[in-house]
Amino acid sequence: MRGTMKNKSPMSKISSAITEIQRIEDLQKRDQWLNRIHPLVKLACTCFYIVCLVSFHPYDIQGVLSMGLYPLILFMAGDLSITDCLRRVRIVLPLVCLIGLFNPIFDRTPMLLFGFVVRAGFVSMLTLILKGVFAVLSSYILIASTSIENLCYAMSLLHLPGILITEILLIYRYVGLLLSETERITQAYSLRAPGQKGVHFKVWGSLAGQLLLRSMDRANDVFDSMSLRGYSSDFRYIKQYVRWRPSDIIYLALWCAVFLFLRNFPLLLLVGSLFI
Amino acid sequence: MHMADALVAPAVAGTMYLCSAGAATYSVKKVRDMADPKKIPVMGIMGAFVFATQMINFTIPGTGSSGHLCGGMLLTGLLGPCGAFLTMISVLLIQCLLFADGGLLALGCNVCNMAFYGCFIGALIWRLFMKGGMTRGKIIAASIVGSVVTLQMGAFSVVIETLASGITELPFTAFLLAMQPIHLAIGTVEGLITAAVLSFVYSARPELLYCSDTSASENRLSVGKTLAIIGVCAALIGGGLSLFASSYPDGLEWSVERITGSTELDAEGSIYEAAGSVQETTSLLPDYAFKGSESAAGTSFSGIVGGAIVALVCIGGCTAFRFYKKAQTA
Numbered sequence: 001m002r003g004t005m006k007n008k009s010p011m012s013k014i015s016s017a018i019t020e021i022q023r024i025e026d027l028q029k030r031d032q033w034l035n036r037i038h039p040l041v042k043l044a045c046t047c048f049y050i051v052c053l054v055s056f057h058p059y060d061i062q063g064v065l066s067m068g069l070y071p072l073i074l075f076m077a078g079d080l081s082i083t084d085c086l087r088r089v090r091i092v093l094p095l096v097c098l099i100g101l102f103n104p105i106f107d108r109t110p111m112l113l114f115g116f117v118v119r120a121g122f123v124s125m126l127t128l129i130l131k132g133v134f135a136v137l138s139s140y141i142l143i144a145s146t147s148i149e150n151l152c153y154a155m156s157l158l159h160l161p162g163i164l165i166t167e168i169l170l171i172y173r174y175v176g177l178l179l180s181e182t183e184r185i186t187q188a189y190s191l192r193a194p195g196q197k198g199v200h201f202k203v204w205g206s207l208a209g210q211l212l213l214r215s216m217d218r219a220n221d222v223f224d225s226m227s228l229r230g231y232s233s234d235f236r237y238i239k240q241y242v243r244w245r246p247s248d249i250i251y252l253a254l255w256c257a258v259f260l261f262l263r264n265f266p267l268l269l270l271v272g273s274l275f276i
Numbered sequence: 277m278h279m280a281d282a283l284v285a286p287a288v289a290g291t292m293y294l295c296s297a298g299a300a301t302y303s304v305k306k307v308r309d310m311a312d313p314k315k316i317p318v319m320g321i322m323g324a325f326v327f328a329t330q331m332i333n334f335t336i337p338g339t340g341s342s343g344h345l346c347g348g349m350l351l352t353g354l355l356g357p358c359g360a361f362l363t364m365i366s367v368l369l370i371q372c373l374l375f376a377d378g379g380l381l382a383l384g385c386n387v388c389n390m391a392f393y394g395c396f397i398g399a400l401i402w403r404l405f406m407k408g409g410m411t412r413g414k415i416i417a418a419s420i421v422g423s424v425v426t427l428q429m430g431a432f433s434v435v436i437e438t439l440a441s442g443i444t445e446l447p448f449t450a451f452l453l454a455m456q457p458i459h460l461a462i463g464t465v466e467g468l469i470t471a472a473v474l475s476f477v478y479s480a481r482p483e484l485l486y487c488s489d490t491s492a493s494e495n496r497l498s499v500g501k502t503l504a505i506i507g508v509c510a511a512l513i514g515g516g517l518s519l520f521a522s523s524y525p526d527g528l529e530w531s532v533e534r535i536t537g538s539t540e541l542d543a544e545g546s547i548y549e550a551a552g553s554v555q556e557t558t559s560l561l562p563d564y565a566f567k568g569s570e571s572a573a574g575t576s577f578s579g580i581v582g583g584a585i586v587a588l589v590c591i592g593g594c595t596a597f598r599f600y601k602k603a604q605t606a
Contacts, residue, residue, distance in 0.1 A: 014331045021374060050381045051286050058443060088376035092280040099283065099444045106445035121445055128443055132282035136376045139281075143373045151373070161304040163316065167366040170320025171327065175370065178321075178328035186332055198335035204469055208329050208345065209476030212354075216484060219321035223314050 014183040021176055023084070027144040034078040034145040038248040039154035045255050046142040050135050052259040058103075058124035059111065064131055066267040070255070071137035078145060085140045089133055096132040100125035148172045153242055174222075178215065185211060277430055277459070278371070279386055281379030285441035292437065293384030299392055300365060303358035315359060322351060323363040327370070334469050345469050348394015349402075349422045353415075353474045356486045357399035364391035385437050389430040397429060398422040399486070406487040415478055415485075416471040423467030424460065431459035 028035065049070055056063045075082050107121030146154075152165045189199060189207065199207055261267070284292075307315060326347040334345075347367065351360035368386050371377040378386045405418035435451050438444055444451065474485065482488050 013333075014328075017331060017375070024374060047380060050281050050379070051289075054281055054284065054289075054381060055286050091278075091376050092282075092379075095278075096280050096282050099438060099446065102444060102446040102450075106447070124443075124445070128282050132280050135281035135379055135381070139373065139376060139380055148370075148373075161300070163304050163307055164300065164362055164365060166316055167320055167323060167362055168369060170317060171323035171363075171366050171370055174321055174324035175327050178324045179331070182328040182332060196335070198333035200335055201468075201472075204334050205472035205476035208332065208469075208473045209480065211329065212325060212473060212477060213480060213484075215321050215325040216318065216481075219318040220314070222321065223317040226317060227313075 014179055014186065018176065018179050018183070021179075024143060025147075027080070028147040032078060032145065034074065034141075037145070037251055038242060038244055039146045039150040040157050041248045041252045042142050042146055043151065043154045045252055046138050048256055049138050049259055052263045053131055053134055053138075055263070056127065056131070058127050059120060061113065061123055061127045061130070062266055062268045063262070064127050064134070066262045067134055067259075068130075069258070069262065069267075071134060071141060074141045075137070078141065080141065080144055082137075085137055085144075088140060089136050092132050092136050093129070096128055100128040103128070150242060170222075174218075178211075181214075182211065277389060277427075277434060278368075278378035279382040279389070279434060279437065281381040283438050283441065283443055284379075284382045284385055285443070286381070288437050288441045289381045289384055291384075292388050296365075296384045296387040296392065299361060299396065300387075303361045306358040307362060315355075319355060319359050319363045320366075322355060323367045326351060326363070327367055334465075345466065345473065348390060348426060349398045349419055349467070350470045350473060352395050352398040352402055352422070353419065353470070353486055354477070354484060357395045360399070361391050361395040364395060385433070389433045389437075393426040393429040393433075394422075398426050401425060403487055410478070410482070410485065410488055412475050412478055415474050419471035419474055420464065420467035423470055424463035427459045427463035427466070428456060431455040 049067070053064065053067050056067070074080070075085075103121035103125040104119045105121065107119060107124060109120040110117050111120040111123055112118075113123055142151075148169065152169055155168075156162070156165055185207065186199075189203075190196070193200065307319075326345065329345050330347060332345070348360065348364055351363050354360070355363060365387050368378060368383060368391060372380060372383060372386075401422040402418045405414045405421070432452070432455070435448070435455050439446075439448055439451065446454075477484055
C-alpha cells in the first residue's frame with residue numbers, strides 16, 4: 001500500500017528498482033569475509049541485533065547510539081558504502097519521523113541531553129529515528145552479503161515451509177524479468193502519450209490486465225519447463241556450497257555477547273567516565 | 277503502510293509473528309491439500325507481477341495525482357485467500373530485504389496488516405459479492421469494498437500496534453484520525469485500479485478468477501474457520517500483549533487525575549456503596565487480575581477471559597437478535 005501522491009515517473013522508478021537489485025546482487029557476489037559467513041549466523045545476528053535495538057527505552061538515546069557500533073564496524077570491515085545504504089533510509093524515515101514528530105508536542109517533560117535541557121519527547125523522537133536508521137543499516141548488511149538463495153537455505157534450516165521458500169525464490173527470480181517488461185510497457189505508453197503523467201484511467205484495466213494475462217501464460221510455461229527439468233514441488237537448495245565453520249560460531253557468539261553488553265551497560269557513559 | 281522495525285516493540289512484534297505464523301500454517305496446509313503442482317509457479321509469477329505493477333502510476337482523473345494497484349485484493353481475486361496470503365508474505369519479505377520497505381522484526385505486523393486482511397477478509401468480501409454468480413458489476417463492487425475495508429482494518433492495526441509498542445505520545449484518537457481518512461482515499465483509488473484489472477481479466481479469461489467455478493469451494497475459507505482464526509489471534513493478543521500492559525493511567529484516568537489529583541473519584545452515598553458491593557461480588561477478575569493476586573499471569577488470563585466473554589456476548593446477542601427477527605417475521 002503506497003501513497004497516492006508520488007510524482008516520480010514510472011520509468012525512472014522501475015529503472016531505479018532494477019538498478020538497485022543489480023547493485024545488491026553485485027555486492028552479494030563479492031569475495032569478502034562477510035559474504036563467506038554462514039547465512040543462518042548472519043540472519044540470527046541481524047534479528048538479535050534488531051530485537052536488542054528496539055527494546056531500548058524511548059529516552060535511552062545513549063544506549064541506542066552505542067548500538068551504532070555494529071553497523072559502523074561491519075560497514076568499514078565489510079567494505080560497504082554507507083551512502084548507497086542511506087538512500088534506502090528515505091523509504092523508512094517518513095513514517096517514522098511523522099510518528100516521532102508528535103512526541104515533542106505531547107511529551108514536554110524537561111530532560112537533560114548532553115548538557116542541554118530539552119523536552120523528553122524530543123529525546124524519544126531522536127531515539128526513534130536512530131532505531132529506524134540502525135535497523136535499516138543492519139538489514140542492508142545482511143542482504144548485501146547474503147544472496148536470496150542463501151537466505152532461503154537459512155530459512156529452510158529454521159524449518160520454514162518449503163512452499164513459502166519456493167515462493168520467495170520464484171518471485172525473486174521473476175521480479176527482475178517482470179520489472180523489465182513493465183518498464184517496456186510504460187515506456188511504450190509514455191512515448192504514445194507525451195506529457196501525460198501516469199496511465200490514463202481508460203486504459204487502467206487493459207494495460208495492467210494484458211501484462212497479467214501474459215504473466216499467467218508465462219507461469220504455465222515456467223511450470224512446464226520446471227517439470228521437464230525434474231521439478232517435484234520442492235527445490236533443492238544450495239546445501240553443498242554452504243558449510244559450517246568454527247569462525248561462524250565465534251562470529252555469532254561474539255556479536256551476541258556485544259549486543260547483550262551494550263543492552264545492559266551504558267558503554268558511552270563508561271568510556272566517558274574514563275576520561276572525565 | 278509498511279511498518280519499520282523502529283515502530284514496534286519486541287513483544288508486539290513477537291505476538292504478531294505468532295498470529296501471522298498461524299495463518300501461514302493454515303494456508304500452507306490448504307495449498308498442499310489442493311495438490312495442484314501448477315499452483316506454486318503461478319503464485320510465484322503473480323507475486324512478481326504485483327511487485328512490478330505496484331510501480332506503475334495510474335492517473336486519478338481530475339486530481340493530478342496517481343494511485344497504485346492493491347496487491348492483496350488482486351491476488352485474492354485470482355488465487356484465493358491461501359495462495360494469495362503466501363504470495364503476499366513472500367512479496368513483503370522481498371520488499372523488506374531488497375528495498376528496506378518494512379522491517380524484518382516488523383514483518384509479522386506487516387503480514388497481518390496487509391496480507392491477512394487483504395487476503396482472508398478480502399476473500400470473505402469477494403465471496404459474499406460473488407454469491408449467485410459473477411458479473412462485472414459485482415467484481416467492481418467487491419474490489420472497491422474489499423480494498424477500502426481491508427485498508428481501513430490495516431490502518432487501524434498500525435495504530436493499535438504502534439500505540440501498544442509505546443513509541444509515540446500521540447493520543448489514540450488523534451492517531452486514528454490521521455490514519456483512517458487518508459487510507460480511505462488510498463483504498464478507494466486502489467480499489468478502482470484493482471476493479472479495472474479484474475474486470476479486464478473477467479472479459480478476457482473469466483476462468484482465471486477466484487469463485488468463477490465450482491472448484492472455488494475447494495479453496496473456500498468458511499466463516500466459522502475465519503472466526504476461529506480471528507479468535508486465536510484475539511486470544512494471543514489479549515493474553516500475550518496484556519502482560520506488557522502499561523501500569524500508567526489510561527486517557528480518561530489521566531484526565532481525571534489532572535483535574536482531581538486521583539485516578540478514581542470518591543463517591544459517597546448508599547447507592548454507590550450498594551453498586552460497589554455488587555460489582556465486587558460479581559467481578560471475576562477485579563483490576564484485570566485474580567482475586568487477591570496481582571500476578572502477571574492474572575493480567576494475561578484476564579485478557580483471554582475478557583476476549584472469550586466479549587465473543588460469547590456478541591454471539592449470544594446476535595443469536596438472540598436472529599431469533600427475535602425470525603419470531604417477528606413468523
